[in-house]
Amino acid sequence: MKHILALALTGLLGVLPAFSNEKEEELVRLAVLELEQDNATPMQASSVSKALREELTKTGMYYVLSAADMNTRLNAAQQSIPAECHTEQCALDAGQTFAVSKVVVGELGFDEKVYILRLKMFDLESRDFESKVTIAAECIPAKLPELARAGVLQLLGLEVKDVSLQLIKYKGKEVNNKKEWFLAAGLTTAAAFIWGAASGAFSPSGEKNSAISEVADYDMGTVSRQHGAFADLSYSARAHGMGGAFIALSDDANAMVYNPAGMVRVKGRTFTAGYMHYTYGSGSLPYVYSGYVNKVTRTVSAGQALITSSGSGIGSNETQVITSVAKVFDDLSERLRPISVGVNVKFLMMTANKAEDSIYAWQDFAVSGGGFGASVDLGAQFELSERITAALLIRDIAGTVKYRNVSTGKDYNEGVPMSVLIGGHYRVLNSLNLVLDGNKSIYLDTEDHVGLGMEKWLFDALALRLGMSQYFSMNSHRRYHAGLGLDVRMKTMSIGVDYSYEYFPLEESAYMDLSGSQRFALNCKF
Incomplete structure (x- = not known):
């Protein structure tokens, strides 16, 4: 009898491992990466990571790799997981390394x-995040395993039960930079x-030129008709590399120029300084741009920007000083995704004189003078899904500039042409951005145009950009854009550089050959 029982027990023990292996094969293989910490201790993050593995295993739905199994696979593959792994690409790489689903x-x-x-x-x-959850509770560290249990249940779409914690709605850290x-x-x-x-935009000096009355219909017959005055020249090197299409993606210190609503997506303080130039004849028209954005409160951001040119060769100098504010509405309803709205107030200044470049010989009749005024932009961004954002910008919705024409002795006001963009x-795997902008001009003397582009990030540090833009007029040419970006991240700040190049041939024009125009930018986040 003892022999029979021993044989039966031996057979049962032989079957159990096989049954266990079959059971494991039926389960979905899953890996839980070590949690990142935001003001929490590494020990607390490690304990919650362990609790997550235990709770997911208890569901009976997953075969969860242990921390030891994950380390063994990493050592065998001679790989490591980045300290900050929150993108689709990082999760994909980790999943392939651990051979999980x-x-x-x-x-x-x-x-x-x-x-x-x-x-x-x-x-x-x-290749996508199928579920996301954020939960919060006021508790002691000993209760963190219960927080992990609640997180697993919500992540799986299950009812939260057997949890003594009182969960609260958490939207983010409170910020107060109003002063x-x-x-x-x-x-x-x-x-x-x-x-x-100081620039003379208020009270330009000079003498009256009686010859000007003979050419009143010339482009330079009035101060306000300076070529390119307050035009949209795509100042940002990053946006310019993508064909100038940026109003739905704007998420850095360039937001004031493209869409102020994007400032709410900036985390912390962000500063940028850039340089651009257009070639014409034998000279160039340089522009300098700088911008700064910071959080005012959790839902409000503000920024300031300066754009100025030095175009003595072409006969004009212009400056824009911009102050901006934006707010995100993230609690309108549970079904409605966040909507952000932003406003620019722009102070516009220009001085005009005779061009120094000999190519503009006809400017013997050019006027001198200056102008000062203001304009307003209104922008919005609509988050349609985790990957798709739509945007609307009404540029120069209300604006006027008062000009003083020294050459003719006349003062007059002009509105700034309004346009709607x-x-x-569309974001692909968090490393590829596809953008498209369409600009509808409201006035007959301005042109409609479209821009489209892409931005591909490699190793979360190097960006490759391509773009195209097109103005819809009889004599316009298609423009081709390319750019590079480098972002170096440190513990408390990041520093980046951007470069872009525009190919825009104007073979029939001796005055403004924009082919080869470039932009450079230095960025800092802290």
Whole structure:
């Protein structure tokens, strides 16, 4: 009898491993990466990562790799997982290394007395995050395993139960930089008036030219008809490399020029300084651009920008001083995704004189004078999905410039031509941005145009950009754009550089051959 029982027990033990292996093969293989920390300790993040693996295993739906199994595979492949792994590409690479079907990435944060757990589950077959969740609770560290349980249940779309924690709605860290905003906006406004006075835009000097009356119909017959005055020249090297299409993607210190609503997507303080030039004849028309954006509150951002040119060769100098504010509405309803709205207030200044470049010989009749005024832009961004954003910008919705023509002795006001832009942005795997902008001019003396482009990020550090833009007129040429970007990230800040090149042949024009125009920019986030 003992022998029979021993044989039966031996057979049962032999069957159990096989049954266990078959059971594991039926489960979905899943890896939980170590959570990132945002003001939480590494020990707390590690304990929550372990609790997540345990809770996912308890569901009976997944075969969850242990931390030891993951380290073994990483050592065998001689690879490592980045400290910050929250993009689709990083999750995809991790999933392929661990030979799993799904990957969970996330972050454990701590804000005063509140712990915040952010989780995302990536599916390798669809190559997309199939579910995301953010939960928060005011609790002690000993209760973090319960927070992990609640996070798993919500991530799987299940009812949260057997959890003693009181979950709260957390939207982000509170920020209060109102004093900085008021000071910056006040100084920007004051600087605009000081610049206008110093440059002669307020009260230009010169003598009356009686010959001007003979050529009143010439382009240069009035101060306001200076070539390219306050035109959209795509100042940002990053946006210019994508054909100037940026109003739906704007998420950096260039947002004021393209779409102020995008400022709310900027995290922390961001500064940019850029240089661009257009070639004409034997000279060039240089522009300098700088911009700064910072959070005012959790939902409000503000920025200031300066654009100025030095075009003595072509006969004019122009300056724009911009102050901006934007707000995101992220709690309108549970079904409605965030909508952001932004406003630019632009101070416009220009001085005009006879061109120094001999190619403009006809400018013997050019006027001298100056102008000062203001204009307003209104922009919006609509988040349609995790990947798609639509945008609307009404540029110069209200604006006027008062000109003083020294050559003719006349003063007059002119409005700034309004235009409407509609744009879209589609994000592919977090490393590829596709953008499209369409500009509809309201006035007959301005042109409609379209721009489209792409931005591909490699290793989260190097960006490759291509674009095309087209003005819709009888004599316009198609423009081709290309650009590069490099972003170096450190613990507390990042520094980046951008470069772009535009190929725009104008074979029939001796005055303005824009082929080879370039832009350079230095960016800093801190």
